Amino acid sequence: MKYISTRGNYKLLNASEVIKLGMVPEGGLFVPDSIPELSENEMFSKINDDYQKIASWILSYFLNDFTKDEIKKAVKKAYNKNNFPDELITPIVSFDKETHLMELWHGPTAAFKDIALQLMPYLLKLSVKKNQDNKEIVILVATSGDTGKAALEGFKDVEGIKIIVFYPEKGVSQVQKDQMLTTAGNNTEVIGVKGNFDDCQNAVKEVFRDKKLKNLLSKNGYKLSSANSINWGRLVPQIVYYFTGYFHLLHANKINEGEKINITVPTGNFGNILAGYYAYKMGLPVNKFICATNENKVLADFLKTGKYNINREFKKTISPSMDILISSNLERFLFEVTGHNSKKINKWYKNLKEKEVFRIDSNTLAEIQNLFVGKSASEKEVRNSIKDVYNSYGYLIDPHTGVGYSCLKAYKKESFDYTPTIIDSTANPYKFSKSVLEAIEGREVEEDYSQVIKKLNKLTGIEIHRGLEDIYNKKLKHKRKCEVKEVPLQIKEVLEIGGI
Numbered sequence: 001m002k003y004i005s006t007r008g009n010y011k012l013l014n015a016s017e018v019i020k021l022g023m024v025p026e027g028g029l030f031v032p033d034s035i036p037e038l039s040e041n042e043m044f045s046k047i048n049d050d051y052q053k054i055a056s057w058i059l060s061y062f063l064n065d066f067t068k069d070e071i072k073k074a075v076k077k078a079y080n081k082n083n084f085p086d087e088l089i090t091p092i093v094s095f096d097k098e099t100h101l102m103e104l105w106h107g108p109t110a111a112f113k114d115i116a117l118q119l120m121p122y123l124l125k126l127s128v129k130k131n132q133d134n135k136e137i138v139i140l141v142a143t144s145g146d147t148g149k150a151a152l153e154g155f156k157d158v159e160g161i162k163i164i165v166f167y168p169e170k171g172v173s174q175v176q177k178d179q180m181l182t183t184a185g186n187n188t189e190v191i192g193v194k195g196n197f198d199d200c201q202n203a204v205k206e207v208f209r210d211k212k213l214k215n216l217l218s219k220n221g222y223k224l225s226s227a228n229s230i231n232w233g234r235l236v237p238q239i240v241y242y243f244t245g246y247f248h249l250l251h252a253n254k255i256n257e258g259e260k261i262n263i264t265v266p267t268g269n270f271g272n273i274l275a276g277y278y279a280y281k282m283g284l285p286v287n288k289f290i291c292a293t294n295e296n297k298v299l300a301d302f303l304k305t306g307k308y309n310i311n312r313e314f315k316k317t318i319s320p321s322m323d324i325l326i327s328s329n330l331e332r333f334l335f336e337v338t339g340h341n342s343k344k345i346n347k348w349y350k351n352l353k354e355k356e357v358f359r360i361d362s363n364t365l366a367e368i369q370n371l372f373v374g375k376s377a378s379e380k381e382v383r384n385s386i387k388d389v390y391n392s393y394g395y396l397i398d399p400h401t402g403v404g405y406s407c408l409k410a411y412k413k414e415s416f417d418y419t420p421t422i423i424d425s426t427a428n429p430y431k432f433s434k435s436v437l438e439a440i441e442g443r444e445v446e447e448d449y450s451q452v453i454k455k456l457n458k459l460t461g462i463e464i465h466r467g468l469e470d471i472y473n474k475k476l477k478h479k480r481k482c483e484v485k486e487v488p489l490q491i492k493e494v495l496e497i498g499g500i
């Protein structure tokens, strides 16, 4: 297997080169030139393996220029007891015969991004080594809240790597902000941007396209890479848990071997659901993907109509990690469903850039709709779901998972499709304590979040995630703020590059 660009504008590369680069320098994203297809025999021979073994097995298909031993060692370091105390890594809680919640938040920062970002630093270090690059890597991250902290934890104090995180100053929750701003490590920097997530993501993408700046960085011994899900190294570890999730359901006798399941994914940048799609392409039996969005429902509208239109109001919701209008990874998906048609991708993304909208052809739309359903949930529906789940099952879901739950409910009501479903639970409820408590109590909560976390714990008796227990006692370490257009300048300042 080799890697190609969605826009047909780059040479064939190995996995290590792709992970090192982050995104295609000329624009576009790296994708595998073909997706391995597993036989049923091979797939179901793995059902008794542990998470680490399954991860090594899946990863070795995609990391073409890594040795089996390198992969195994990296996996072992990433998915250890310290980082993921639950032995299953991504355990499943079943509400009833059809509804199975996959807890993806057992990592150190309480969001699903840990699963990829605990592994990725090892992959990146190996990638740099393989390509004999003596430059220091600078990881640029744009975050809607959760990627930032997960990336900081993954990369802090990793030798030969610096990490700079840009977040929308007013677009993340207080917990998310404090989690990031208290990060230790002598190679970390966190900067609040006066804009929304899309502004941050665009500014960072611009930097990747800025040849002059990249030359200047190169002269000073630096090379840029990305820890956002535009980087293949972020996506590939996420394919793994779709397989382990399916195997869990088999073990628990919730499904039979080969039986199709539905998968509901609270979606923002389309990374998590895309990883599920790759698992499907490899042979995982899936009936439908339910793409669950909050009130920023660009994707849900797109999946219904074929029109991707970002010319609309950007809404701030209680699921901030999904407050996104431009879902980067959709480009990878469209490349795949059009049979690798770069011409179409170039045309659509040119339209998106110039006119803030593109429309796909009816054949492609029909193909997508065979497998994908787009749904959106209002803030009220999300709050109701949090409350309902708590009252019915004594279980807390966070607002992002609440979006997934609400969308699944709506989908079942209209489709009468009762296929057993995995809902990705993408964050621990305590990460969004205020919204969760407000949903359960049906009123606004005034207190400081440190109080709110304790209150929620007292009310429910549900254990507080270890990563959130004492952030409010830690010192704020990062204080930088900037305008959107100052992002390149900030990078130069942080790296202490002259001529500013």
Ligand SMILES: *Cc1c(COP(=O)(O)O)cnc(C)c1O
Pocket: 111, 112, 113, 146, 147, 229, 266, 267, 268, 269, 270, 271, 272, 273, 321, 322, 400, 401, 426, 427
């Ligand atoms: C990032 C994030 C999402 C969205 O995932 P994508 O891969 O960007 O679609 C959903 N929920 C939470 C809690 C997240 O942190």
